[in-house]
Amino acid sequence: DAGVIQSPRHEVTEMGQEVTLRCKPISxxxxxxxxxxxxxxxxELLIYFNxxxxxxxxxxxxxxxxxxxxxxxxxxxxxxxxxxxxSAVYFCASxxxxxxxxxxxxxxxxxxxxxxx
Amino acid sequence: AQTVTQSQPEMSVQEAETVTLSCTxxxxxxxxxxxxxxxxxxxxxxxxxxxxxxxxxxxxxxxFSVNFQKAAKSFSLKISDSQLxxxxxxxxxxxxxxxxxxxxxxxxxxxxxxP
Numbered sequence: 001d002a003g004v005i006q007s008p009r010h011e012v013t014e015m016g017q018e019v020t021l022r023c024k025p026i027s028x029x030x031x032x033x034x035x036x037x038x039x040x041x042x043x044e045l046l047i048y049f050n051x052x053x054x055x056x057x058x059x060x061x062x063x064x065x066x067x068x069x070x071x072x073x074x075x076x077x078x079x080x081x082x083x084x085x086x087s088a089v090y091f092c093a094s095x096x097x098x099x100x101x102x103x104x105x106x107x108x109x110x111x112x113x114x115x116x117x
Numbered sequence: 118a119q120t121v122t123q124s125q126p127e128m129s130v131q132e133a134e135t136v137t138l139s140c141t142x143x144x145x146x147x148x149x150x151x152x153x154x155x156x157x158x159x160x161x162x163x164x165x166x167x168x169x170x171x172x173x174x175x176x177x178x179x180x181f182s183v184n185f186q187k188a189a190k191s192f193s194l195k196i197s198d199s200q201l202x203x204x205x206x207x208x209x210x211x212x213x214x215x216x217x218x219x220x221x222x223x224x225x226x227x228x229x230x231x232p
Contacts, residue, residue, distance in 0.1 A: 033220075043222040044210065056219075089160060103149045104212055106220060108162035 006092050014117050018080040020113045024073055025094030033078050034067055035091040042069035045093075049075065051095065072080060082116045089113050123223035130199045131231050137184075138194045138226045140209030147171075148214030151185065151192045154223070157205040165207070168192065170214065177202050196228075204230045 003022040008035070013019055025032050032070040047057040049069045064083070069075040079086055093106040122142045130136035144152070147212045153165040168185050175183050180200075184193045197202055207226050212220040 004173070027121070029125055042224050043219065091162065093162075103212075105166070105167060106212075108154075110161050113160075 003071070004092055004094050004109035006090075006112050008112060009110060010113050011113075012115045012117065013082055015083055017082045017116075018078065019082045019086075019114060019116075021077040021090050021092075021114070023075045023077070023092030023109060025075070026107055027073070027100055029094035029107075030072070030094050031095045031097050032069060032075050033093040033095075034075070035093065037089045037091060037111070071107050079114075079115070082114075084116045087114055121209050121221050123207075123209055123226050124228045126224070127227045127229070129229040129231060130196070131132070132201060133198055135195060135197045136228065137227065138196075138207050138209075140192045140194070140223055141185040142190050142192065142211045142221075144190070144211065146213055148213065150212045151183075152207045152210040152212070152220075153181070153183070153194045154210060154222075155203075155205045156208065157202075162208075167195070168200075176191055186217055199230050201232060214227050 004026055007022045011019060015021045025110050033052050034046040036044045038045055044059055046059045047067045048055055052069045052072055065079055089111045093109045094110045095106045124139055126221045127128045128136055134217040151168045153163050155163045166178045168180050168182055168183055175185050180197045181201050182195045192209060206225045210220055210227045
């Protein structure tokens with residue numbers, strides 16, 4: 001398996017623009033997570049999905065952030081409008097929450113470094 | 118709420134020697150999982166080791182082992198025979214036993230390996 005795939009790796013945009021980050025989880029995984037990493041706040045869970053359904057979005061900073069998972073193999077995180085304080089590395093991770101040796105292990109993508117000017 | 122504390126912002130070790138990274142956590146649960154993740158400069162988060170709280174035996178993965186003290190809520194990572202490629206940020210993480218929606222990460226420890 002290719003692992004969790006995120007695109008783009010880097011995104012530079014201007015304040016006010018819409019940004020869409022993409023994630024393809026590991027095939028067969030039923031949970032997907034979006035994290036944000038900054039120097040000041042470390043790794044923060046933004047939202048997670050179980051079986052394509054958003055379960056907890058309490059970590060989403062504000063209404064400018066939205067996430068979707070239209071099917072088991074694709075998710076997006078959208079920021080509209082973007083602001084300079086949104087600059088961070090955004091990670092997607094997936095896991096299997098049913099039984100097995102790999103249960104509860106989250107596998108991370110390479111992340112998207114977002115810079116909002 | 119569960120919290121994870123890594124009290125060492127930075128650590129250094131001489132190549133081929135052993136280093137221990139500390140982690141403590143707070144929880145009222147009895148069933149949970151603990152993890153150590155490594156984040157090298159490439160920024161990829163890589164799982165190093167996982168410990169299931171109901172297992173008393175400490176997890177081991179090659180040169181990496183943990184000292185899990187459940188009563189003390191302590192979960193330290195020992196790296197033996199340190200290699201230059203071990204240089205990275207190391208994050209300790211906690212997740213509940215029933216699901217992993219609430220994985221909490223510590224602030225991280227930056228490990229430097231000196232040749």
